[in-house]
Amino acid sequence: MKTGVLALQGSFYDHVQSLELIDLDYVLIKDTSDLSNVNSLILPGGESTSMIKIQENNDLFSGLKKLIESGIPTLGTCAGLILLAKDVIDGETSLGVLNTVVERNAYGRQNQSFEGLVNLLGNKEMYCFIRAPKILSYEDSVTPIATIDNEVVGVIENNIVGLSFHPELTNDKVYLDWLSNFLKDGVNVRSL
């Protein structure tokens, strides 16, 4: 049992660190051939335009999309959320598996990036928002799981979780416990 971490570019080693803290095996995904034996997925932060370009030559995303649609637990943070979203304002739709509309860099440029107190599944913690995407709207099949000042910054739909922020740069206990449960068995987490 392995968690695949998309490793085209971005903060993928920070996610690897989270996985090491909860004793889960992982494999870095750079190519379609890395997708076998993966039964959960993490799409990290970084630059979505860059990731989309890098995977073009071996069409990694069509394999990735099939894998996500097969129902394996999938977490996307920041750029990862942009890759998952069905509609992207000021950017390109790529995987399009999460029924949300997100806007790239909607909180502003780097000078407006911030640490904010997020309510994630009932627990409050300071998390980093770095040139973060905003969740503008979502369909009925999508449930909010994270908010900041009543604004939704994290959602779940079936096996897919998308977060605007970077829990992997904080690695607090509540997040790591949740991550461990989610990646091992997405179903139990959904009932939260």
Place this chain on the structure above:
Amino acid sequence: MKIESTFKIKKGLAEMLKGGVIMDVVNAEQAVIAEKSGAVAVMALERIPADIRAEGGVARMSSVETIQEVIDSVSIPVMAKARIGHFVEAQMLESLGIDFIDESEVLTPADDKNHIYKHDIKTPFVNGATDIGEACRRIGEGAAMIRTKGEAGTGNVIEAVKHMRSMTDGINKIKTSDQNELMSLAKEIKAPFDVVKEIHELGKLPVVNFAAGGIATPADAALMMQLGCDGVFVGSGIFKSGDPKERAEAIVIATTNYNDPEKLIEVSKNLGEPMVGINIDDLDEAEKLAKRGW
């Protein structure tokens, strides 16, 4: 509750750039090519290093119009260079909404002793370093990202390799020292004690470390990644080559797949002419940009 521009947020943007390529551009047209080729960020500057080298004169921050034009033309982070010690150029870049400031030896220094005190500026800074002591001094001043200086505008990777190896040696030395030795070591390498102590505890630099200065081919980028860099800056290497778009894309793919020789071969085909390189020995000491900074 929201707090802007903490050091964690400054460092965080650099974390997001890891594994990527940051490209030097002098106008909006080049910035668009860079973004379409998969760059994670662009660096706006007045002239690319090879031209600064050839033309001489004082090299300064880009014009406000150029920076504005680059910001408006792309959706990826935009960096821009300020002269060493020129805190007013930095304040202006901060107000322009630049995402990262490079206090760069490629521009003519504005202060012969001091670098900018970077903690007071909201925008994160990247600084060049040739060894661990220099990296620690810059981090002490508030740099949120380090890059090797290499020798910009030469298309020759030897200095970047030298600086990266020297950095790795320095980190290993700090990592393996007894904690009783840290103060003496800090004194020896002229580094702030707190930063040395942090490196000792982490076993690595507390900020991201990129390669820069002389990277001209996909193989150069992969070499720097295998030497342990977190990502690469490419300056003159792209827009001084025969086919900038092809070369830019190839360097991006090579930076992701730095451990895969077959992929490196594939992207290195049909790239056109690389930039013409300069032997470091052919440069006068005064022409070496890496000597700038203190």
